[in-house]
Amino acid sequence: MFKLSEIREKEIININNGERIGYADDFELNLEEGCIDGIVIGGMGKVLGLFGKNTETIIPWSDIVRIGTDIILVNYKGQLLE
Secondary structure, X not given: OOOHHHHOOOEEEEOOOOOXXXXXXXXXXXXXXXXXXXXXXXXXXXXXXXEOOOOEEEEEHHHEEEEOOOEEEEOOOOOOOO
8 A cells, every 4th residue: 555645756657668757746536436536747837836837647547557666657648748
């Protein structure tokens, strides 16, 4: 079992192309079913969360292949927003 704070410290790697996607900034929760729907990865456009573009990528929870001690492997085929 993992704490959400521990997941935020793990780097996310896409197994399709070996790309480093980043780190989890937030989680998309489904309150009706009581589960996590996805991991939210913020874009690089903001400074201190205040200035710039509000871009984020949501990796569906179903795309997570494995959560390891240091990284999260995902099988993400969508477009990453920058």
